[in-house]
Amino acid sequence: MTTSRYLADYVLTCNADFSLLKNAALDVADGRISWVGERSEAPPHEGSTIQLGGLLMPGLVNSHAHTPMTLVRGAGDGLPLMDWLTKVMWPREGQMTSEDALWGMRLGAAEMLLSGVTSTCEMYLFEEALVEASQDVGIRLVMTPGIISALHGDSFGATDNRIAAIADFHAQHHDPDTLVTVGFGPHSAYDLPLELCSEVASAARDLDALLHIHVCETQDEGAALEAQHGGESTIEILAQHGILDGKVLAAHSVWLNETDMEIYAQKRVRVAHCPVSNMKLASGTAAIQAMRAKGIDVGLGTDGPASNDDLDLWQEIKISPLLARVTELDASSMTPQDALTMATVEGSRAIGNDDSGTLQIGAKADFVRLELDNPTFVPVTNDDELIAHVAWSGSGRHVTDVWVQGTQVVANRRLTNFDLERAIAESQTRGLRLAEDSGT
Numbered sequence: 001m002t003t004s005r006y007l008a009d010y011v012l013t014c015n016a017d018f019s020l021l022k023n024a025a026l027d028v029a030d031g032r033i034s035w036v037g038e039r040s041e042a043p044p045h046e047g048s049t050i051q052l053g054g055l056l057m058p059g060l061v062n063s064h065a066h067t068p069m070t071l072v073r074g075a076g077d078g079l080p081l082m083d084w085l086t087k088v089m090w091p092r093e094g095q096m097t098s099e100d101a102l103w104g105m106r107l108g109a110a111e112m113l114l115s116g117v118t119s120t121c122e123m124y125l126f127e128e129a130l131v132e133a134s135q136d137v138g139i140r141l142v143m144t145p146g147i148i149s150a151l152h153g154d155s156f157g158a159t160d161n162r163i164a165a166i167a168d169f170h171a172q173h174h175d176p177d178t179l180v181t182v183g184f185g186p187h188s189a190y191d192l193p194l195e196l197c198s199e200v201a202s203a204a205r206d207l208d209a210l211l212h213i214h215v216c217e218t219q220d221e222g223a224a225l226e227a228q229h230g231g232e233s234t235i236e237i238l239a240q241h242g243i244l245d246g247k248v249l250a251a252h253s254v255w256l257n258e259t260d261m262e263i264y265a266q267k268r269v270r271v272a273h274c275p276v277s278n279m280k281l282a283s284g285t286a287a288i289q290a291m292r293a294k295g296i297d298v299g300l301g302t303d304g305p306a307s308n309d310d311l312d313l314w315q316e317i318k319i320s321p322l323l324a325r326v327t328e329l330d331a332s333s334m335t336p337q338d339a340l341t342m343a344t345v346e347g348s349r350a351i352g353n354d355d356s357g358t359l360q361i362g363a364k365a366d367f368v369r370l371e372l373d374n375p376t377f378v379p380v381t382n383d384d385e386l387i388a389h390v391a392w393s394g395s396g397r398h399v400t401d402v403w404v405q406g407t408q409v410v411a412n413r414r415l416t417n418f419d420l421e422r423a424i425a426e427s428q429t430r431g432l433r434l435a436e437d438s439g440t
């Protein structure tokens, strides 16, 4: 089998012992990593050899996003979550067409790839458009079609027959050998009836599919539900209704107590931690250190680009340890390795992709090259310092090249197969129309 051999100054594997290889070679065959190690030990191979220099690492994994919200980026700034959703976001999104979602997703997927994000887990409507857009741009997609209802009714997100429609969509598009896998995206237990959430969870389990749901994002959102259930916590209520059984990705999970975290650990619930969104909307600080100490997988997410306002996951890599440290007043509470692990292999597991997010033999070849010839990466006097530079100073501007499943999608900071200028122009026109038509 022919392989492509990439030579780099460093390979940061993000494997279990977090090895940093120097003067390294990375072989890719048929979309997967066939060998990785020190160049001097590389086996003979047939195929091309590409001298890259720089540092190779796994592509970043955005574990929670609503990417077509690029079209409403920046709107409603300064409002608390419920007002922000009901007075600005949902009125604008209510005007959105499938064609709008297609362009919003194309723009966001381009933004992600250019900053080194190679996988995204999306909760949104217009799932067919999101699949088409992700394939156009070349990003790996976990599509969890949204189910959303009570708070804003009408045409945006009617729930009738939605479970059957998503099961059909799963049958059509879910294929772990390609770039697309499919789950279910019920918005939350404060938006949807519990019985419906239970039905969705059961349908997801039947297909061994991911259930992706917002949980305890803000302090008060669960008050009505908890009052109806004799003061039990939202997590206890979800568990009693079978909603946490199966492969569950709980976005946010900010307002959890010790018992709630025990339930997560026991049910093997995964968490999408979105520190920038949680800070921007003043939602709170998730206790991810405590969760990870219990063995819970925690990925990093941007959340929708309207609550962030960008899709560059490097900010989450920096801010998640900053937030943990300042909350606990403990500079040792989260390491650069922890942050990079969450952004890659742990996040990948959290969204159901167990064979990507790390540079080791057999893994899917989703990787990025960072330019090290840059002021913020100097000096390096030992390996840990280089890893620290990547976590604390890394950003999308250091990413020069990106591969997804072995295919190069960004070369020398440009998308190889996509017209970014057109996506920017389309998104500007469409975003303006949504604002005007909704009167917001």
Ligand SMILES: [Zn+2]
Pocket: 064, 065, 066, 214, 251, 303, 304
């Ligand atoms: Zn969200």
